[in-house]
Every structure is written in structure tokens, then in C-alpha cells.
Amino acid sequence: MQRVLIVEDSQTMREWIAAVLEEVEPPLKVDLAASGFEALRLLPRQQYDLIITDINMPDIHGLEVISFARSDARHAHTPLVIVSTESSEEDRRRGLALGANAYLVKPFAAPDLARIVSDLLSGSMP
Amino acid sequence: MATRGPKKTPGRAEREFLSESEEILERMRDDLGACLERASAGAELAPDVLNRLFRSAHSLKGLSGMFGLESLAELAHRIEDLLDAWRLGRAQPTPERLALFEESVELFGHALEQLAGGGLDAGFGDTVAALIARIAAENAPSTAPQSAESGAIDAPPALLRALTEYEEHRLRENLARGRSIHVVTAVLQLASFEDRLSEISTALREVGELLSTLPSPGDGGPGEIRFALLVASELDAASLAARLELSPAAIHTARAGRRDPGANSASSAELPRTEAEPAAAADAREGAPETETATLRSVSDTVRVDVRKLDELMNLVGELALERGALSEFARRLGAEPGLARLGAELDKIHKALDRKLQDLQASVIEVRMVPLRQVFDKLSRVARRLRLDLGKQARLEIKGADTELDKLIVEELVDPLMHIVRNAFDHALETPEERRAVGKPAEGVIRLEATQRGNDVVITVADDGRGIDAQRVLAKAIERGLVPPTAQLSQREMLDLVFAPGLSTRSEVTETSGRGVGMDVVRSNVSALGGIASVDSALGVGTTLTLTLPITLAIIQALVVGVGEERYAIPLNAVREVLIPGADALQRSGTRELLALRGDALPVLRLRDEFAVRSGTPAIKPFAVILGLGDARLALLVDRLEGQRDTVIKPIQGPVRSVRGVAGATDLGDRSAVLVLDVAALVSSAPRAEAA
Amino acid sequence: MSAAASRSWDVLARAAAARSAAVETRVQRELLVFSLAGTHYALPIERVREIVRPRALTPMPHVPAEILGVLSLRGEIVQVIDTRHRFRLASVPPSRGSRVIVMSGEHGDVTGLLVDGVHEVLRVDEGELRPPTTADGGLITALAPRGEGFVSLVSPEHVVKFDAGG
Numbered sequence: 001m002q003r004v005l006i007v008e009d010s011q012t013m014r015e016w017i018a019a020v021l022e023e024v025e026p027p028l029k030v031d032l033a034a035s036g037f038e039a040l041r042l043l044p045r046q047q048y049d050l051i052i053t054d055i056n057m058p059d060i061h062g063l064e065v066i067s068f069a070r071s072d073a074r075h076a077h078t079p080l081v082i083v084s085t086e087s088s089e090e091d092r093r094r095g096l097a098l099g100a101n102a103y104l105v106k107p108f109a110a111p112d113l114a115r116i117v118s119d120l121l122s123g124s125m126p
Numbered sequence: 127m128a129t130r131g132p133k134k135t136p137g138r139a140e141r142e143f144l145s146e147s148e149e150i151l152e153r154m155r156d157d158l159g160a161c162l163e164r165a166s167a168g169a170e171l172a173p174d175v176l177n178r179l180f181r182s183a184h185s186l187k188g189l190s191g192m193f194g195l196e197s198l199a200e201l202a203h204r205i206e207d208l209l210d211a212w213r214l215g216r217a218q219p220t221p222e223r224l225a226l227f228e229e230s231v232e233l234f235g236h237a238l239e240q241l242a243g244g245g246l247d248a249g250f251g252d253t254v255a256a257l258i259a260r261i262a263a264e265n266a267p268s269t270a271p272q273s274a275e276s277g278a279i280d281a282p283p284a285l286l287r288a289l290t291e292y293e294e295h296r297l298r299e300n301l302a303r304g305r306s307i308h309v310v311t312a313v314l315q316l317a318s319f320e321d322r323l324s325e326i327s328t329a330l331r332e333v334g335e336l337l338s339t340l341p342s343p344g345d346g347g348p349g350e351i352r353f354a355l356l357v358a359s360e361l362d363a364a365s366l367a368a369r370l371e372l373s374p375a376a377i378h379t380a381r382a383g384r385r386d387p388g389a390n391s392a393s394s395a396e397l398p399r400t401e402a403e404p405a406a407a408a409d410a411r412e413g414a415p416e417t418e419t420a421t422l423r424s425v426s427d428t429v430r431v432d433v434r435k436l437d438e439l440m441n442l443v444g445e446l447a448l449e450r451g452a453l454s455e456f457a458r459r460l461g462a463e464p465g466l467a468r469l470g471a472e473l474d475k476i477h478k479a480l481d482r483k484l485q486d487l488q489a490s491v492i493e494v495r496m497v498p499l500r501q502v503f504d505k506l507s508r509v510a511r512r513l514r515l516d517l518g519k520q521a522r523l524e525i526k527g528a529d530t531e532l533d534k535l536i537v538e539e540l541v542d543p544l545m546h547i548v549r550n551a552f553d554h555a556l557e558t559p560e561e562r563r564a565v566g567k568p569a570e571g572v573i574r575l576e577a578t579q580r581g582n583d584v585v586i587t588v589a590d591d592g593r594g595i596d597a598q599r600v601l602a603k604a605i606e607r608g609l610v611p612p613t614a615q616l617s618q619r620e621m622l623d624l625v626f627a628p629g630l631s632t633r634s635e636v637t638e639t640s641g642r643g644v645g646m647d648v649v650r651s652n653v654s655a656l657g658g659i660a661s662v663d664s665a666l667g668v669g670t671t672l673t674l675t676l677p678i679t680l681a682i683i684q685a686l687v688v689g690v691g692e693e694r695y696a697i698p699l700n701a702v703r704e705v706l707i708p709g710a711d712a713l714q715r716s717g718t719r720e721l722l723a724l725r726g727d728a729l730p731v732l733r734l735r736d737e738f739a740v741r742s743g744t745p746a747i748k749p750f751a752v753i754l755g756l757g758d759a760r761l762a763l764l765v766d767r768l769e770g771q772r773d774t775v776i777k778p779i780q781g782p783v784r785s786v787r788g789v790a791g792a793t794d795l796g797d798r799s800a801v802l803v804l805d806v807a808a809l810v811s812s813a814p815r816a817e818a819a
Numbered sequence: 820m821s822a823a824a825s826r827s828w829d830v831l832a833r834a835a836a837a838r839s840a841a842v843e844t845r846v847q848r849e850l851l852v853f854s855l856a857g858t859h860y861a862l863p864i865e866r867v868r869e870i871v872r873p874r875a876l877t878p879m880p881h882v883p884a885e886i887l888g889v890l891s892l893r894g895e896i897v898q899v900i901d902t903r904h905r906f907r908l909a910s911v912p913p914s915r916g917s918r919v920i921v922m923s924g925e926h927g928d929v930t931g932l933l934v935d936g937v938h939e940v941l942r943v944d945e946g947e948l949r950p951p952t953t954a955d956g957g958l959i960t961a962l963a964p965r966g967e968g969f970v971s972l973v974s975p976e977h978v979v980k981f982d983a984g985g
Contacts, residue, residue, distance in 0.1 A: 010185055012142045016192065037320055040341050044316060044348045055290070056181050060339050067288040068341040085188035090291040098287060107191030107199070441894045693878065738880035779889055781898025781930040782979055783882050792877070792889055792896040800877040800891040 002121055003029045003046065007039040007053035007065055008083070013106070017052060017083065020110045024117055036060035043069055048078055050121055055084040055091060063091070066098045079120035083108070143193055144242055145432065147186060151238065152501070154182045154231055159508055165224055173213065173296060173335065180209040180292075186234065197246070197254045198237055204261045205230045214295045226261050228512075233257060281309050281380040285340045285354050293338045293356075300335060300358030306383035307337075308363055310355040311376050313344050319351055326355065329370050334359025356380075436495050440775055443488050447773055450484055453477050492679050496531040499577050499586075502541050503528045506548050506575060513552040520559050520570040521552060527577035532584050533679040536656050540586075540676070543649040543660075547588045547672050548573065550646075555592035555670050565667065567591065584678055589671040595664040597621035604630055619758065622662050626650040654807030657683075657698060657790070659756050685774045685803065687795070688752060688765040690735050691743030694801045696774055696793055697763075701806035703755040705768065707748055722751060722762040729753065732809060733764045737788060754806050761810045776803050787812070848945055850963055852938040852970055853920060856908050859970045861941060861963055866975045868921045868929060870937055873899075873913040884910075887933060890919070897921065899931035905958065905978055911935075922975055930979045941965055948972065 004021060008014040011034070018030050031046065033039040036059045043051075043065075051069060055062035062082060069075040082095045085106040092103050102116050157179045161171050187202035208227055211217035219227075233253065240246050279286065279297075289297065300307065310330065314322050323339075330336045337356040344350025359366060360383065367374040454477050461470025503525050510523040532540075551573045556562075559569040574589045597618055604610045604624045616624075624630060628647040646660075653660040658676035677683070677700070685696035686705075712723050713731065720731040735745055746766040754761045774793040779786070790805035850861035869892075876888030876899055885904035889896050899919055901910055916936040923929055941963060948961040951971065958977045962969040 010146060010189060012139070012146045012189055013192065015142070016139075040319075040351060041316060044343065044351070056184050058178075058181065060341065061290060063288045063290060064338070064340050067284055068343070071284065071342045085184055085191065094287070094290070106188040107194075740878075775894070777894065777896045779879075779896050779898060780928045781886070781889070782900065783879070783886055783898060786879055787881050789879065792891075794891040794894045794896070798891055799875060800889045800896050802877060802879065802889075 001029045002049040004050045005031045005042060005048045007033045009035055009057040020113050024114050036065050039065050040068060047074055050079045052081045052083055055082060063094060063098060066100055070099050143189055144238055147189055147238055150182045150185050151235055154179060158228060158231060171219055176209060176213040180213050183209055197251045201230060201234060201254050204258050213292055223264055226264055230257060279307060279380045282354060285356055288340050289338055296337050304383050305358040305360055306362060306379060307381040308357050308366060309378045309380050310357060313350055313352045316349050316351045323353060326370060330357045333361050333369055439491050443491055446484055450480055495533050497534045497537055498529050498531050499537060500528040502537055502544060506544060509545060519552060519556055521556050522572055524572060524574045530577040530579055530584055536676055539656055543652045546649055551590040555590045557593050584676050586674045587671055591669040594666040594668055595622060595670055596666055600624050622664055625662055683774060683776060685772050687769040687772055689767040689769050690765050691740045693740055694769060696801050696803045698806060701754050701756055703753040705750055705752050708751050729760050729762045731762045731764060754810055756807055756810050759810045848943050850941045852941050853934040854936045855903055855906055855934055861970045861972050862975060864940060866922050868923045871919050873917050873919050873933060897929050897931050899933055902932045902934050922979060
């Protein structure tokens with residue numbers, strides 16, 4: 001079973017993303033991190049097939065989480081999706097420059113997220 | 127059968143949304159309060175507070191957007207734009223802009239209330255649009271005064287690459303101010319990095335601004351994690367190392383500041399140190415109190431729980447208490463059987479131990495529901511601050527007892543009544559400074575808000591030193607409105623009490639401040655819906671004191687169960703003064719009213735059978751009189767029989783009928799049937815006034 | 820992976836999905852069929868929380884006659900409406916087949932509906948629903964095919980809605 005990490009400080013948003021992923025076929029194992037710090041703890045211990053992260057979080061932000069993930073050989077090439085309400089075009093550019101594969105701006109539609117996740121996991125998206 | 131399990135909780139998503147949004151909004155109000163205070167002191171707003179406000183607005187935008195609440199998402203978006211411009215130094219938070227910001231936050235709060243109540247009001251979209259237009263006009267884009275300073279920084283590229291736009295702005299800003307930029311490296315244990323990291327972060331914020339925290343894997347294997355912290359400070363690397371108790375090797379100076387003695391910058395000599403010092407000290411203070419780490423850490427060992435979950439827990443405890451009752455009864459019967467007395471006694475001992483533990487459990491669950499009144503009091507002082515500005519009255523709000531704890535649900539319900547009372551005090555009760563001076567009072571009025579716990583009640587008083595209430599005028603008004611007969615002879619207290627009567631306002635016009643169509647009658651009914659009492663005391667020219675007495679918790683009450691016909695009712699025991707069987711001559715008719723003579727007093731009588739139109743059974747020949755008392759008001763309630771005293775959990779009655787006169791809720795006494803709980807405050811106040819004829 | 824786990828997020832998902840142009844269109848509805856005076860009606864199953872046998876109701880004072888009283892569902896106190904009254908039918912005392920359908924409101928509040936009988940769960944495609952033939956003030960929202968004929972799909976909001984006039 002493929003394993004996905006969701007990093008999102010908003011509980012509502014976190015659980016919603018998890019609910020969307022529940023509908024993805026084949027079924028996924030989903031881990032939830034409620035803060036950047038929680039993600040730091042999980043990433044070195046677990047091989048993830050996909051990471052979904054928010055940018056704006058109170059402890060450390062998403063760009064730092066991405067940088068951390070990418071600096072570890074284990075997650076150097078793991079597909080990575082940023083979900084953010086980001087209004088700054090500049091931060092979007094920076095996220096992609098750090099090696100994120102997709103950038104979804106909230107509010108996004110459930111089918112869009114589901115499709116991107118499926119595509120990234122099946123390798124049909126660069 | 128198509129029965130769905132009870133686990134299905136509809137509206138969970140909405141509740142989740144509301145609870146998270148309210149939490150965010152509350153944090154914004156606190157931060158906004160801090161900003162307003164700094165702004166009124168003429169100080170620069172703390173960058174990390176602005177950034178936190180930005181993040182909050184950002185989260186609200188995301189949440190509202192996901193819910194398809196377009197107007198709210200748009201509003202949050204505009205708030206976010208305001209804040210983004212401030213935090214990136216593109217615009218200044220002028221008083222006008224801060225006022226718009228505050229208004230937006232309040233509007234968002236109203237929206238959440240409306241959503242909690244079922245949906246946004248029809249005109250809400252227009253209100254938002256109007257506000258957005260004003261924000262747009264105020265927040266017209268200006269050219270970014272980007273600090274020219276950037277230049278080369280000797281920091282790891284990975285660290286610089288992971289900076290957000292905001293962080294980069296702060297970096298430039300600090301460079302422009304001539305601060306040194308350092309990179310502090312800490313290698314920590316993965317399993318326990320948070321405590322040490324927050325220690326370092328807090329220390330860094332005390333001596334400068336923490337710009338960014340970049341994690342990377344440690345060299346010592348998967349158990350380690352390395353953090354690079356980018357910090358701007360007036361201190362040089364050596365002083366910083368000493369302050370942080372770190373090895374100097376852990377600190378690398380990426381760019382030496384202008385005031386750094388070892389600086390290579392040519393401009394350092396031009397700045398006289400004496401002038402720079404106070405600014406540096408002010409900057410350090412600015413960063414110090416706003417440490418985020420403390421809150422972060424407290425979040426990690428706190429669990430957010432829906433109050434409804436606690437209600438469920440409370441119900442279970444209540445049900446356990448009922449089972450325990452059955453056990454006690456069984457032990458008693460066992461003890462009465464010949465030859466089984468010893469077993470009965472043993473069972474009784476077990477029962478008693480269980481009872482003690484159960485009481486502990488009950489106490490713990492109640493304790494979990496308790497929150498300090500501080501939240502509400504803080505809100506009130508924000509309102510007071512604004513009223514002071516709007517009304518031009520000189521007044522201060524003094525707060526005492528903000529630590530007093532009450533059931534969370536009660537605290538929430540208290541916001542509106544207290545808000546109204548405080549607004550009233552500002553608006554009507556306090557005189558203008560000129561009027562006050564004329565009567566020899568200090569120009570500045572005082573409103574004292576105080577909470578104290580007394581036994582199982584919490585007493586909240588709001589006292590002002592204003593003009594006081596003219597009881598005679600209140601009476602005249604009440605007579606004019608037909609609320610009391612012109613012949614009525616009322617005591618001073620009864621006259622004052624008329625301010626709570628529906629449809630009475632001593633000022634005819636509705637004002638901006640205390641308008642909104644909420645009168646003292648609503649205050650009283652809100653408070654009695656919580657099982658409390660509102661009363662007023664006033665002396666002309668001296669001031670007015672409003673007193674709210676509230677039960678500490680709604681969760682468990684002791685109740686007297688009474689019977690009428692085949693029906694049973696529960697009466698909260700705190701309102702029961704005594705129970706008696708009136709003698710034949712104690713009940714007297716006086717016109718249309720029935721009175722009970724009790725130790726020289728004549729109490730109004732209410733027959734529950736008539737009040738609730740109970741048709742079953744026949745009225746008892748010798749009914750019981752339950753003497754109810756709330757504050758000074760008393761009432762004799764006649765019932766057919768008494769069924770004993772019980773601990774009960776009052777539940778709201780769900781369904782289309784929202785409220786029923788005389789009914790506060792219902793309870794299940796453990797036999798799967800619902801028993802209505804009487805609303806004593808409503809019954810007492812609906813009973814005819816027992817005035818001396 | 821069960822759809823039930825995420826059902827409570829329907830609201831969110833719907834709000835989000837509404838923005839996407841390419842939404843799945845084939846939607847299945849599950850309806851609970853009940854009867855009143857020999858006529859069959861249906862309610863959307865997602866709003867039905869449970870079905871219980873009627874038991875002694877506690878009467879409430881000062882309420883219209885259509886509120887039969889309240890009952891306790893494991894400590895939760897719920898008003899029960901005489902559904903016949905909603906359809907302008909004469910009230911009858913509960914019989915052996917009578918049931919109380921416990922409905923969840925949109926905001927988590929719960930109401931009981933006393934009906935003459937509860938039958939089966941009907942599965943229909945959203946596309947098979949027909950508009951109602953008569954305007955019932957919104958009480959009937961659609962007609963759903965059932966066997967040879969149709970059943971009226973009742974609006975949970977309207978059947979529960981209380982107008983002060985009774």
C-alpha cells in the first residue's frame with residue numbers, strides 16, 4: 001500500500017484532504033502531521049510515496065519542510081504537492097524551485113486533488 | 127432495517143469549520159488588541175504579530191474558500207491583503223486602516239455567529255461588499271519602498287532558497303537597519319528537539335529577530351536533526367554565543383552589522399553609538415514579549431475537545447450515577463432478606479466506594495468544562511476601548527476576578543448580556559465629563575466589572591459611578607406603557623426591577639452604542655435561560671450596579687421530582703425554598719388571583735396542572751406547595767405529589783419548537799422516559815405580582 | 820475504503836466539487852420509504868438517523884397539537900411530530916406498525932416523525948427523479964420510481980419546519 005504524508009496545521013483542512021484521499025483507488029495509507037515539527041519527526045522514519053504540505057504554518061513553514069525532505073536521500077525524488085491559499089506568486093515560484101511537483105491553490109476541488117494524487121502516484125505525471 | 131447507527135453526526139464539517147474559525151478569530155482579536163495598544167502609544171507594530179495576523183487571515187481565507195463561503199473568503203482575502211502590505215512594508219497601518227481591519231474582524235465574527243445559527247443573513251453579502259469597497263479605497267496600491275539593501279550574504283544557499291517572500295523582506299529590513307545577520311546551527315535529538323529548539327528560538331527573539339528556521343538531516347544518523355536559524359541582531363557572534371550558552375563555533379556571521387566593532391562596513395563609524403543605543407533597546411523589547419514558542423509548546427500538550435463530546439461524557443457519568451442508584455436499592459433489599467444481611471452490607475460497602483469514585487469522576491468532568499471568564503472580559507475591554515474613542519466619554523473599565531471559572535457554555539452565553547450592560551453603562555449611565563465636574567465627581571467615570579465565586583454560584587457585578595436610575599421615572603414610564611396599574615404601590619426595589627420589563631426603556635431613542643434592539647429584558651431572559659438571576663441596584667447621582675448570579679455549571683443539577691396527574695416534572699433544587707402542605711385556610715382567593723398565606727406573607731400561587739394543562743388523573747385534594755424563590759421573588763407552585771430528589775443532567779429539547787414557556791429543558795431519569803425540567807425564573811416572573819393592595 | 824467515513828465531509832466536498840467543471844454526474848440516491856394512511860412517501864436516507872418504535876411520549880405544554888411530545892433517545896430529548904398532521908390527515912393513535920423516524924437536521928438537531936409504517940430502502944439514480952406534479956408549498960420535492968408507480972420524495976426541511984400557526 002502506498003503511503004502519503006499530509007502536513008497541514010488546520011484540522012478541518014487536514015481531515016478534508018484525508019477524506020478526499022480515502023476515495024482514491026487503490027487505497028492509500030495516510031499519515032497526518034498537524035505541524036511542520038511533526039513532519040520533521042515523521043519524515044526520517046518513514047518512506048513516503050507522496051507528500052502533501054501547506055505553506056503557512058506557525059512553527060516552520062512548508063518551504064522549510066520541503067527543503068528538509070529533499071535534503072534526505074530517502075525523499076529526494078518523492079512527489080510533493082503544495083496545497084496553499086498562497087496569494088504570493090513569488091512563494092509559488094519558490095516552492096516549485098525547491099522541487100515541489102504540483103501547487104494547488106485553495107480552494108481547490110476534491111476531484112482535482114484526487115486526480116493529481118493518482119497521477120503522481122502512478123508516475124504518469126512528471 | 128435501514129437503521130443508521132448513532133455515530134452519524136451530521137453537521138460535523140460545519141462544526142469543525144466554526145470551531146477552528148472561531149479559534150483563529152479569537153487569536154486575531156488578541157493580536158489586534160496588542161496592535162491597537164502599540165499604535166495608540168505611537169510605537170511600531172511588532173513584525174511577528176503582524177505576520178501571525180497575516181497567517182490567521184490566510185487560514186480563514188482558505189477555510190472559508192473550501193466551504194464555498196465566497197463572501198467570507200473574499201473578506202478574509204481583503205484583510206489578508208491589508209496585513210500583507212503592512213508586514214511587507216508596502217503600506218503603513220494608519221489609524222483608519224486599523225479601524226477598517228478591526229471592523230472586518232468584527233464582521234467576520236458576526237458571520238460565524240450567523241452561520242452557527244443556521245446561515246448567513248440575507249443582506250450579509252452586501253455588507254461585506256460595502257466593507258470591501260472601503261478597504262479597497264483605503265488600501266490603494268502604493269509603490270513598494272523596497273529597501274535597496276540586499277547584497278551578498280554568506281549563508282548556506284539551501285537556507286536562503288527556503289525563505290518566503292516575507293522572510294526575505296524582513297532580512298532586507300534588518301540589513302537596512304544595520305543589524306548583524308548570523309546563522310546559528312544546532313544539532314538536536316530528533317525525538318526531543320522541540321524543547322531545546324524553542325529555548326534557543328525564545329532566546330534569539332530576546333536579542334533580535336528570528337528570520338527563519340531551516341531543518342536538515344543531522345550527520346550523526348537518523349536520530350539527529352540539524353537546524354540552521356537565521357537571526358538578525360545588534361549583538362556580535364561572540365556575545366550571541368554567550369547569551370545562548372552555545373559554542374562560538376555554532377554561530378556563523380553571514381553579514382556583520384554596522385555597529386559591530388568587527389564590521390568591515392565603512393558606514394559603521396558614522397553612527398554615534400549613544401544615539402543608536404536607545405533604538406536598539408527598543409527593538410529588542412519589541413521582539414521580546416511576542417514569543418510564539420511558548421504557545422506552541424502549550425498547544426502540544428493540550429487537546430481541543432468539542433463541548434458536545436464533554437456533554438456525552440457528562441451524560442455517561444449521569445447514567446452511571448443512575449445505575450449506582452439501582453445498586454444501592456438492591457443492596458438495601460438484599461440486607462433486608464433474612465440470612466443475607468451480611469452480603470447486603472458488603473454490597474453496600476462496594477456501592478459506597480463506587481459512589482465516591484463516581485463523584486470524583488463527576489467533579490473531574492465538570493472541571494474540564496470550566497473556563498476562566500478572562501476571554502469574555504478581554505472582549506469587553508476591547509469594546510470599552512472603542513466606546514471610549516467613539517463616545518468621547520472619559521471612562522475606564524476596571525476588571526477583577528477574570529480568573530473565575532464557569533462552564534464554557536455559560537461563558538459563551540454571557541458575552542451578549544455583558545456586552546449590552548457595559549455598552550449601556552457607557553452610553554446612558556455615565557455623565558459627560560462636564561456634567562460630572564458640575565456635581566463634583568472626577569471627570570473620568572469608572573465601570574467596575576467583577577466576578578467572584580460564591581459556593582456553587584458565580585456572581586458577576588457591573589458597577590458604574592454614573593448618574594444612577596431615577597426609580598420614580600421608571601415607574602412613571604411603566605405606568606404610561608400599561609406595564610403596571612397606576613394604583614400600584616411599589617417598593618424602591620420593585621420599581622428598579624421594572625427596568626427588566628419587556629418594552630420599557632427609559633430613553634426613547636435607540637442609540638448606535640446600545641441600540642441593536644436588545645433591552646434589559648433580553649439580558650434578564652438570557653441570564654435566566656442559564657438558570658441565573660439578574661438584579662439591579664441604583665442610587666440616584668451615585669451609580670448603578672447590575673448583578674448576575676449564575677450557576678457554575680449547567681451540567682448536573684439536583685432536582686426535586688414532582689408529579690401532576692400521570693406526568694412528572696423536575697424542579698432545580700437551588701430554586702426550592704421549602705415544601706409544605708397548606709392548611710385549608712392558607713389558600714385564599716383575591717379577585718382572580720390565588721394567594722398562599724405563609725408566615726405573614728401572601729405568596730402568589732400557580733397550579734402546575736392549570737399552567738401546563740395537564741388532563742390526566744384527578745387533582746389532589748391536599749396538594750403540595752413547593753415554594754420557589756429566585757432573588758426576592760417567590761411563588762407557591764401547587765403539585766399533586768412529590769417523587770423525591772435526583773441528580774440530573776438537563777438536556778435541551780431538540781425539534782422544531784425552540785422554546786416553551788416555563789420549560790428549561792428535559793432530562794431522562796434513567797427509565798428511558800423524558801421528564802420536563804421547569805424554568806423557575808420564567809414561572810416566577812410570569813406569576814402575578816404580589817403587591818400590597 | 821468505506822464511503823461512510825467521509826460522508827460527514829459531504830458538505831465540504833460538495834462545496835469544492837461545485838467549482839470543478841468535470842464533476843461526476845451519475846449520482847445514486849437512497850430513500851427510506853414510509854407510509855401514511857396507505858400512501859407511500861420517501862425521505863433521503865442520509866437524513867435519517869435511526870428508526871424507533873413509538874413509546875410513551877411526554878407531553879409538552881403550550882405547543883401546537885402536531886407536536887405529540889418528547890421522547891428520550893439514550894438521554895437525548897427529541898420532539899416527535901405527528902406526520903399525518905403535515906399531510907392534512909386525521910390523527911390516529913400509534914398502532915403495531917407505527918414507527919418514529921428520527922431525522923437529523925442540517926445543523927445537528929434531531930426531530931422524530933411518527934409514521935404509520937416504515938418499508939424499504941429504495942435506490943434510484945438522481946436522473947430518474949421527476950418533478951412533483953403538485954405544488955405542496957415545497958413539502959414534496961420530487962417523484963421517485965417505485966415498482967409500477969412513484970413515491971413522493973418529502974423535503975426533510977419542510978416536514979420538520981414549524982410554523983407558529985400549527
